[in-house]
Amino acid sequence: MECNRSNKMPSISKSKIAISPCAENTINPIRKLVDQLIINPNPTKRLLKLNIGDPSVFGNFNPPPEVIKAVSDNLQTSCYGYIPAHGLIPTREAIANFYTTEKSPLTFEDVYITSGCSDALRVAMDCLGSEKGNILLPKPGFPLYQTIAGNRGIPVKFYNLLSEEDWVIDLKHLEQLIDENTAAILVTNPSNPCGSAFSVKHQMEILRVAEKHNLPIIADEIYQNMVFEGDSKSFGELSTNVPILSCGGLAKRWLVPGWRVGWLIVHDRHERLSQVKDGLIRLCQVILGANALIQGAVPQILATVPQSFYKDTVTRLKKAADILYSELKNIPQIRPFMPKGAMYMMVQIKVEELHDINDDMEFVEKLIEEQSVFPLPANIFGIPNYVRLVLTAPEDILREACKRIAEFCDVHKLRNLPKRSRGCP
Template sequence: MPSICKNKVPISPCAENTINPIRALVDNLVVRPNPDKQLLRLSIGDPSVFGNFNPPPQLFKAVSDNLQTSCYGYGPAHGLEPVRAAIATFYNTDSSPITSEDVYVTSGCSDALRIAIDVLGSDKRNILLPKPGFSLYQTICGNRGIEGRFYDLLPHNDWAIDLEDLESKIDNNTAAILVTNPSNPCGSAFSVKHQLDIIKLADKHNIPIIADEIYKDMVFDGESKSFGELSVNVPVISCGGLAKRWLVPGWRVGWLIVHDKHERLSEVRDGITRLCQVIIGSNMLVQGAIPQILETVPQSFYDDTLARLKKAADIFYSKLSKIPQLRPTMPQGAMYMMVEIKVDQFHDVNDDMEFVEKLISEQSVFPLPANIFGMPNYIRLVLTAPEEIITEACSRISEFCSAHSVSPPNKKSRS
């Protein structure tokens, strides 16, 4: 009888170096919540989780109408021309005119980011990433052997970029600066002045910008624009999609928009097209519905979504600001809030991971520890929960902090 080989088959370096910190934490967490309390998940930025943020009916009608067409075959790998034209029209501005030739349809914004990083980065070139920042950037770079160099955001300055730190990370092998605006995980939205300062720095060093703008136009107060709209000389590759603003993260359709006023990215454009061919295009049913979606969804839907997210942020900020052991930062956009944990004011909590584990086991409240975004001793909360859940979560967090706070010093008795 022939012998049977039982040697383990090794995985590739590509697989071994692929780590998504958020999914790894959420999928593998072994802490048991308190069985006497409903688990309140404030961890994942999926607006569909609680059932209170729903897509507008125009989206379902657009997809339903598209079912009557020949939407079941392959299309161009970089997207149907009418779809690319509709996206270009939706985002076109006088200062940065774009056409269908500047748009590439992808399988979600994550795929757009993958393509943008792939087309510019290599194992010999580095890409500058925000810290704290969306952990997928590091996942994509690590998977491909691209060095991700982290530049700091300033927590006490509305998470603005530390421009001195950013410039210190640039060298001759820097392929791109990746920026997120509005931000996951910070909930920040850069001022136009700050955006122009970032563009000026990129221009000084002749470095293109990759702009993660999946939360574009989701700004509560103030003005924040697309980097491509503001840039005069610096090429910008903007990544966006349907997931967040239209509340359909599971539909997996995104896009890249190339802003290149001086035609510096001619080779890059060809590279983007080739990289789109890896998966032979995105979902044909959904992408075919995009022109109708962009044309028919009313402004009132976008306004209502923002108003409800802003109200959730106000509730969180008002209640958490009253807890001495925490310091929330008021969001300016997107769907998130970052909260600092003052670990020196707890007698048995040493870092954000321990805070989250104990909060889950005692109070059944699950925020994300921000060390997975590169920011220890912070937590990230999502703003998409219903008001009653937010209020209940804040009450439980307050109770938890009180129970674990440093005991006040004993008063000396009078003799």
């Protein structure tokens, strides 16, 4: 009996498979802009990378032995399997005790362990924002905030920071952006990229705006206590009536960004966030918890690292800032802004005083090509014609980078020649 079935294979569509809106809306501004940079270092000069906010890059900022020992000791425990998604109770208790103050007492129930501070920010923004609930972000600001918001379809608005006033928030502009759909204000203190640290007076002004409009604050405090001068504190410690979701972690203060353990601390003195706290637990369950080995070591880390380590880190960062500022302040074509904390310095580019450079992207491209110095263009952070320098490089590299930047600016300084538009020969 003959079979009438055809032996031909069905035709296969050649059309491309579409990605989801979630994927399409997930954009990392750093990656997008850096991918556009033309990076061709001068082969005769060592490339000096002052672009990455990773304190471990140069090998001169290392975690203290107590941190390494805590993880080594924890290898002998049973931290091999799944644990509660929002963290081990001993770890949460240790963090609560570490950050408790007389004015802001905390318990383990106020702490949620996350996969790094960036994950804490994701959880906080996911829990408060929505397609109708916008979040206010700083400009200039850390671009990951936009990445998280775009991924979830959360609308954002940008409030200005005032460079001439040590990068404080333009409170008038901030308040103008608030509407009936605003869900939260996100603040960064100390700041990446600005290196600023708000005074307590300014923090109280911010809290008054939030209280007036009945808004919670998401506080990116990954650089908390890494302050060179001034009286800056945690927003959670200062707030009486405004609910605070404080995001932190091991990455910067303990110099281990690759270990990916962070935390979200809820300061809620009037118990207004009961539903939010339930939502935080649910959102932590998306990835079933942070690294069990490292978070199991956190109690020992917080108990054994001496205060001298924290003080030494801040002293060394302040010295690096002093070196950069003293070396760069006399170059007419740029203007450094002395930081007050964190690991960064912002430098303004006076493009009107440079003959053949029209923006920060071109400045960085040519600086790499001619002098092999790589700062980060501040377009990435939402502000044009600035670059960000990291403070974690060794002193000899910082001084050499400043020398090369000075030579570069001298070569390109305006000499009564017409300005060239970008893209023209």
